[in-house]
Amino acid sequence: MTSAASENPRNRADALPKSWNPSDVEADLYERWVAAGYFHADTGSDKPSYSIVLPPPNVTGTLHMGHALDHTLMDLLTRRKRMQGFEVLWLPGMDHAGIATQTVVEKQLAVDGKTKEDFGRELFVDKVWDWKRESGGQIQGQMRRLGDGVDWNRDRFTMDDGLSRAVQTIFKRLYDAGLIYRAERLVNWSPVLKTGISDLEVDHKEVEGELVSLRYGSLNDDEPHVIVATTRVETMLGDTAVAVHPDDERYQALIGTTVYHPITGRQIPIVADDYVDPEFGSGAVKITPAHDPNDFELGLRHNLPMPTIMDITGKIADSGTEFDGMDRFEARLKIRERLEAEGRVVGRKYPYIHQVGHSERSGEPIEPRLSMQWWVKVEGIAKAAGDAVRNGDVKIHPASQEPRWFEWVDNMHDWNISRQLWWGHRIPIWYGPEGEIVCVGPDEQAPEGYVQDPDVLDTWFSSGLWPFSTMGWPDATPELAKFYPTSVLVTGYDILFFWVARMMMFGMFVSDDPVLTAGKDANQKQVPFEDVFLHGLIRDEHGKKMSKSRGNGIDPLDWINEYGADATRFTLARGAQPGGDLSVGTSHVTASRSFVTKLFNATKFALMNGAQPGELPARDTLTDTDLWILDRLDEVIAEVDAALDNYEFSKALEGLYHFAWDEFCSWYLELAKVQFAESEERAASTRIVLGNVLDSVLRLLHPAIPFVTETLWQALTAGAEGESIVISSWPTVSGATADAAAARRIADTQKLITEIRRFRSDQGLADSQKVAAKLIGTDTADLLAQQAGIANLAKLTEPGDDFAATASLEVRLTTATVVVQIDTSGTVDLDAERRRLEKDLAAAEKELAGTTGKLGNEKFLAKAPDEVVAKIKARKEIAEGDVERITVRLAEIATLAAK
Structure with missing residues (x-):
């Protein structure tokens, strides 16, 4: 940190805009990350490897909410691992989407009254390639908008030469092994697509x-x-x-x-x-x-x-x-x-x-329809895919999805791999003039006079090779040596059987390939991925599946445009649980935007008060407030690490949200204000604690909300900690023994302030209105040091000579009982307060009558589920408490009015 930044902290606060406007920052910031090479994986690195291959979206597609969820979670995982010191490869690519792409181009031809037959196979395929070059890949731009930290230098397409070579190779190996055959079987036939x-x-x-x-x-x-x-x-x-x-x-x-x-x-x-x-x-x-x-x-x-x-x-x-x-x-x-x-x-x-x-x-x-088709005999390779999970070589998260996996792979029917299309990988089977059949490998030529089978392969055949074909297989490559097997596959549980199963089958079939095993630990299984994380489906805020027919779908780009990429990402990551569906709506993304804004404003406040990371003072010189927040930070780091290691994204982000908002912003920053005013020595110490905690909070949140955290971190560190948060180090626990006594005293302080605030509200006092009060019992050692903070956060002033208590509150704490006496004379409009309370009392009595009536109805109790009855009982207890509290307050007002 430069001396100028230390002496004039406003320099760093002024580096931030007056307010957070994502559209002003995100696009340029992302391109700077790409240009700096932060997402490019180095195969020569000595760092441990971590790799994910992007489930390839269709070249015809656009980013929908399912993609946005997938990409957010993968980006979160790879950004964290990069910060933890891993050499990270997140490999992007797209699928040629045989049926979908051919349909798009045929519809374009139909506008001019043409069909593919008017052009012939070769010219039609050329037209599809032209369309791919001109119009395909729209999703790449959308990935950049979301902030995907992929290695664009290794972008792959299933019809590229290298991947086509892999397709031919695996087909021939399966054919030669007797696992591919041609037979007349029943298939799902599309009369329109033929x-x-x-x-x-x-x-x-x-x-x-x-x-x-x-x-x-x-x-x-x-x-x-x-x-x-x-x-x-x-x-x-x-x-x-x-x-x-x-x-x-x-x-x-x-x-x-x-x-x-x-x-x-x-x-x-x-x-x-x-x-x-x-x-x-x-x-x-x-x-x-x-x-x-x-x-x-x-x-x-x-x-x-x-x-x-x-x-x-x-x-x-x-x-x-x-x-x-x-x-x-x-x-x-x-x-x-x-x-x-x-x-x-x-x-x-x-x-x-x-x-x-x-x-x-x-x-x-x-x-x-009964049709002559090409098939893969799956019994043996499906068993290998099942055994990989049974043996623990591949772990499915959540484990509750394993029975569905075994049910599928243990009872799988042979796989129809041929499609009667022109766009796709042509089946490498050739027929001779006398009915001879030959399978041609990638480095072979069909005999003269032979004719190739007209069908193409199912799109899932080529995408089933994705984990290793994208890294250069069947050739030995530095990528395969460094990054295969991949670390984790992130996808929805709805394609567990279709895509995941095929990758597992192909991966196990080539698991003993010397190209894959060369230089690897003999005990390391050559599976396509070590973990499979299955998330649920995106639903609307009412829990209904999103669909065009219902009109409840959400375009993630609309959210990014209106609320920013960070708010969009945080909404999705915060709701992602292993195997569970997640409901999202406007209320969720606006809450996420508020969180991002809160973080921005908190950082700006911290910078204006000179917060800066640095070497922490000795723990025995720190206040309870400082010790509490540092110890809580250690706990949160451990909790976040444990959750993310288990792919519990919702748990990790929920914990970070409440720590950042409830504990850091709502409590620590407010208590720190008091410490800033105590003395320069105390203020200097507080600035370092505040700077260090904020630094860690930004790093912890960066994988989920990368744009705002990069902007804030740059201002906080002023370049002293490195050029970008993207390549900064992931926070680790300090190793210090937590101060339980300090935590207890802060908990008591928080409880006392919370109860006083609630009491003030019951008295009809505005949040900002200061009122004279006496606190009896705060002279204990545990609370003495916090009196200034209590008074500041509870908006209390010292009582004058004419102080007369008009209301009192008793708060039982860990080591003391505190009596709070407040003088509200002249601060409350008694008539207005009485009218408000009478309205509240009527509502509480109506709720009490309704819940009492339901709980007294034997027919209702006999039919209602236990959880419904429990909720009504809880509502009744709340209503009873409200009636009692409001009645007491009305009596107090009546007494005051009579004086």
């Missing part, structure tokens, strides 16, 4: 449909027949059986026989299967193996034919009926009308509310 889609790309919505009960077999009641019900009448064209439960006595004579199909005219078998619920409907179900996932499994068990009766656009095809060529929904109506005319519709339930899967991208109902 491709299979993953489960994650299916939105399940409640729709109003129609449940139609149909008669198969004879129309004569004396001859064999069955009744089946369906919401998808059109699929009956692909029926190959009717199934009943093997123990259903109604159908014992029909099992093994056949029944007449009313549209195709075929005789189809009646089979017995435990899948059928005999209690639902008639207990008989039509089986369409090529268009229903449950029917498909049953068809496999009973070796049933599986005719596909729809083409890739969802039109009826190859059914051999008059319905060929019709759209599936038109056919649904026409088939039902024909069956009605024949007397085969025996029941219709409308509306029938049921769940129907819809394509997330194109919006239409998906069609389960």
Whole structure:
């Protein structure tokens, strides 16, 4: 600290603006951090490594609240680790988002009346790359607005050459190991996109449909027949059986026989299967193996034919009926009308509310469809992914999510990895003129005359390689040597199965790769990440899931523009609990903005009073106030460290919030004002304690609110502690033994001041109004030193010769009972105070009557949950106390008025 700064502390306070306006600071400050290289990871560093790979957002995307939460938590973790002395890599990147991106570009072409077929595959893919270069990556600018401390020099894209090489390599290794195969299976088919889609790309919505009960077999009641019900009448064209439960006595004579199909005219078998619920409907179900996932499994068990009766656009095809060529929904109506005319519709339930899967991208109902696709055999690699968690090589936070993880990976079905698209990683399979099949690796060429498979890989295939493909695998790189395995994956629990599972499977499959194990500890498991932190979903302030249809979504950029990045980040981090959803709304972000403003104003006050970090005076020369705040700081550092080490962000930020606002600003700064006025020696000591505590508070808060803390820290230290808080050291506990006696005395002081303030309010005194008072009992050793602080914070003045106590209060403390006598004569409008209290009394009596009535209602008590009853009892106790307190005060006023 320069002597000029010490002699004229206002120089540092004047370095700050009059008020905190985030938009004036954030953009320039962020670019200075990037230019200074603070976020660039050095692979040659001797520091211990810490690494996170950013879950790659879609190149078509924008920053939504889920992203903002993810990014805030990752930035908080990496900033803290950087301050703790780790070499930190936070690696950014984006996903090519096969379906989403192709859909965007196709819509652009459609404006000019064009389709991708008008250009051909190669030219269309060129157009997608053009779009990516011109319009993609909007989210990068939004990441900068949020303050993401990522290593922009290592930005990755799933379609880059290096990552494409990794995709080809892993495909060939899996293929050569017999884990990739081609087969006809049922998939989620999008008739609009003309491709299979993953489960994650299916939105399940409640729709109003129609449940139609149909008669198969004879129309004569004396001859064999069955009744089946369906919401998808059109699929009956692909029926190959009717199934009943093997123990259903109604159908014992029909099992093994056949029944007449009313549209195709075929005789189809009646089979017995435990899948059928005999209690639902008639207990008989039509089986369409090529268009229903449950029917498909049953068809496999009973070796049933599986005719596909729809083409890739969802039109009826190859059914051999008059319905060929019709759209599936038109056919649904026409088939039902024909069956009605024949007397085969025996029941219709409308509306029938049921769940129907819809394509997330194109919006239409998906069609389960039998299709020739490429698959990954997952049994072995899924088991390895499960064992990695069972063995403790990967830890899931919270541990309560582990059973869901095991349930998924232990029962995973083979993974459909092919998509009928043009944008994406082309499947590296080539077909020869005689039907030969060859898988081509990244450094190989297909034989002349061979033709490549037209499909591309599921986007999750390439993003499943993200932890190591982004660091250069399959080649040996300094990044892999230094930063792999990664330290933690931060993501929402909703994609635990889709993305996390795939990264784990691929990571375990290549775990013994020499590229990954070279130079590593033989006992260190080469998992893709050591920890998985799963946070919940963002909900609105009423607890409802955010969605466009509800109109309750929040654009984080709107918050950043209005309240600042720090307030936005603090709101999200403060609400983030392991595995728990978090509700956010305007009230939350305004509270966070108030906190940032409070911190700004507190720092400005401290600087104006000469606060500066430095070597602390000997503890035996410090006041109770100083010892208390220093010891509390030690406790808070330990609590924050323990919470963040366990990914308990909410606990850490909540503790910091209350320490900074309630203890540091509301108590210590106010008590410090008294110490500044005592003597120059005391003031000098207080400035150093205040400076040190503020320095630590800013550092502790920096990972969550980086912009304001950098600005304030620069002013506080005036460059003496380093060039940026970003690379400053993380606070550590002092090691001093806490002074329990000082803490007790300050606690007593706080209690006494709080009770006096409450008492003053009951007397109708304004917060700023000073009043004469006598404190009897503060002459004990524990309180004597705090009398000036008590008087200052409680707005009390010395009693004069004409002092006459008009009200008194008794406060029981740890070592003394203090009686507070106040002279309110001439300070309170008795009539106005009486009217106010009478209004308050009426409200309290109404509350008391209402709660008493509910607790006296036996029917209510019998039905109400225990927690509801407990809340009403608590409300009743509060109301009783209010009635008693207000009644006493009204009596006092009546006495004063009579004098």
